[in-house]
Amino acid sequence: MSKKQYAFYPGCSSQAKASADNFLRSIEVVKEKLDIQLNEIPDWNCCGASIGYGEGGELPRLALSARNLALAETNFAGQDMVSVCPACWLASRETAERLSENSSLLAECNEALKEAGLTFKGEVKARHFVEVLIEDIGWEKMKEPVVKPLEGLKFAGYVGCQTNRPFGIAGESFENPKYLDKMIETCGGEAVKYDQKVTCCGGALAFSEPEKAQKQIRDIVESAYDHGADMIVTPCQLCQANVEIYQSEINKKQGTKFNMPVVYYSQLMTVAYGGTAEQAGLDGQLIKAEKLEKIAGK
Amino acid sequence: MTTANEKAIAKYKNDFLREVEANVEDGHWVKMCMQCGVCAGSCPLGPHWEHSPQKIFMMIRAGKREEVLKSDSMWMCTSCYNCIVRCPRKLPITHIMHGLANYAHRLGLAPQGQPTREIAKLFWDNLIKTGRVNELKFSLAMYFKDGFSQGIKNAMAMQSIGLGLMKAKRLNPLELFGGHACKDKSGIQKMIAKAREIEDRRRGLA
Numbered sequence: 167m168s169k170k171q172y173a174f175y176p177g178c179s180s181q182a183k184a185s186a187d188n189f190l191r192s193i194e195v196v197k198e199k200l201d202i203q204l205n206e207i208p209d210w211n212c213c214g215a216s217i218g219y220g221e222g223g224e225l226p227r228l229a230l231s232a233r234n235l236a237l238a239e240t241n242f243a244g245q246d247m248v249s250v251c252p253a254c255w256l257a258s259r260e261t262a263e264r265l266s267e268n269s270s271l272l273a274e275c276n277e278a279l280k281e282a283g284l285t286f287k288g289e290v291k292a293r294h295f296v297e298v299l300i301e302d303i304g305w306e307k308m309k310e311p312v313v314k315p316l317e318g319l320k321f322a323g324y325v326g327c328q329t330n331r332p333f334g335i336a337g338e339s340f341e342n343p344k345y346l347d348k349m350i351e352t353c354g355g356e357a358v359k360y361d362q363k364v365t366c367c368g369g370a371l372a373f374s375e376p377e378k379a380q381k382q383i384r385d386i387v388e389s390a391y392d393h394g395a396d397m398i399v400t401p402c403q404l405c406q407a408n409v410e411i412y413q414s415e416i417n418k419k420q421g422t423k424f425n426m427p428v429v430y431y432s433q434l435m436t437v438a439y440g441g442t443a444e445q446a447g448l449d450g451q452l453i454k455a456e457k458l459e460k461i462a463g464k
Numbered sequence: 465m466t467t468a469n470e471k472a473i474a475k476y477k478n479d480f481l482r483e484v485e486a487n488v489e490d491g492h493w494v495k496m497c498m499q500c501g502v503c504a505g506s507c508p509l510g511p512h513w514e515h516s517p518q519k520i521f522m523m524i525r526a527g528k529r530e531e532v533l534k535s536d537s538m539w540m541c542t543s544c545y546n547c548i549v550r551c552p553r554k555l556p557i558t559h560i561m562h563g564l565a566n567y568a569h570r571l572g573l574a575p576q577g578q579p580t581r582e583i584a585k586l587f588w589d590n591l592i593k594t595g596r597v598n599e600l601k602f603s604l605a606m607y608f609k610d611g612f613s614q615g616i617k618n619a620m621a622m623q624s625i626g627l628g629l630m631k632a633k634r635l636n637p638l639e640l641f642g643g644h645a646c647k648d649k650s651g652i653q654k655m656i657a658k659a660r661e662i663e664d665r666r667r668g669l670a
Binding site: 222368 | 565588599659
């Protein structure tokens with residue numbers, strides 16, 4: 167079977183030895199089992215993330231994403247551009263849509279892009295890897311490679327913000343999206359009821375306003391405990407980092423005893439597909455996902 | 465020399481709504497707000513806003529220029545987009561808040577020392593250097609933004625997390641000496657400078 171081809175935008179956090187290093191490692195098995203080929207866009211740049219607006223304004227921010235889109239169009243004509251990070255996806259999709267709807271903005275953006283020797287035609291579609299799995303691969307095919315169903319494991323499916331809003335996955339509600347729970351179940355795990363599914367982790371304000379963000383994180387972790395989850399699962403690199411990393415800070419300040427692993431959907435899939443703990447990037451957890459490691463080691 | 469702020473005051477006189485429509489990202493949507501308050505009730509950091517987006521929209525229409533641009537409210541936005549998806553009038557509220565924050569920052573009116581304003585600038589300066597974010601240098605810049613001794617204290621407080629991340633191969637000490645970068649750094653920097661020049665011209669900030 168020929169592989170499905172995509173222009174791939176990994177994003178800063180997924181680079182080697184960056185904060186989501188283990189995420190990128192964890193999609194290798196998924197790609198192989200589902201016949202997906204991701205062609206890395208040469209010389210891609212940062213999308214500006216959600217905090218880029220402060221200094222970057224509107225046009226410089228759009229130009230950053232337009233450069234990536236233009237590189238995708240030039241190097242991999244006809245392929246959709248795929249991001250794995252919600253912030254990268256949001257910025258790229260917002261830019262692609264706004265520039266295709268507004269010809270004067272597109273002209274201004276292209277005037278800036280000319281300085282980098284590029285032109286954006288407005289042809290490429292910016293998509294999320296989760297969309298590829300659900301829409302192009304489909305639930306049936308996603309289930310086929312499962313050889314080690316995650317039986318007996320309970321997961322709190324934490325979708326977070328930017329995979330869900332403002333665009334979200336087609337056909338899902340903003341208040342109670344179901345696809346992550348369905349992914350958990352496809353891997354043979356149990357998705358517990360979880361009322362903090364779409365709560366904000368504080369985003370970039372985890373750095374600038376730690377007290378306020380840690381209140382959000384506390385709610386997210388506490389609810390996972392309340393509903394009997396063994397671990398939290400998320401599609402978002404910043405959610406993963408914030409919710410995992412700051413548990414020790416909250417414990418220190420507030421006397422809680424949080425020790426809740428936070429993993430990616432792709433790590434569940436890799437383990438269910440028979441991959442090793444290392445292939446699943448489980449060695450990248452600050453809070454070890456022991457129950458998942460145990461299944462991977464069987 | 466007249467500042468950009470003085471020029472804007474002279475140009476728009478008391479019509480702050482017109483100024484916002486002309487110079488703030490998606491500002492032309494402000495007049496569409498029907499004051500229902502769903503945005504105010506949907507924000508995860510709602511209690512920390514001195515003025516909710518709903519109030520900000522009314523204050524803009526009432527010409528309260530100083531109060532709006534000097535407020536630290538917009539800097540509470542976490543970019544969760546809850547207000548956007550719930551707004552019955554479909555106002556792109558998140559974008560308008562970002563736009564107001566940026567405009568206030570560029571006019572020099574945003575509160576000095578506002579932490580999100582400061583890290584937003586550090587983040588942008590960091591990514592523009594190489595085209596990609598250097599997470600280690602960004603973290604260190606944040607710790608040391610209030611001086612050397614405070615920086616040491618901050619870094620010490622986060623030491624165990626930093627070491628944990630290094631052990632998990634999610635933080636590379638060598639990033640301090642270079643690290644990931646785009647090949648066409650200079651092209652990216654020229655592109656950003658041009659985009660800023662165009663936008664500043666359009667907004668009277670040039």
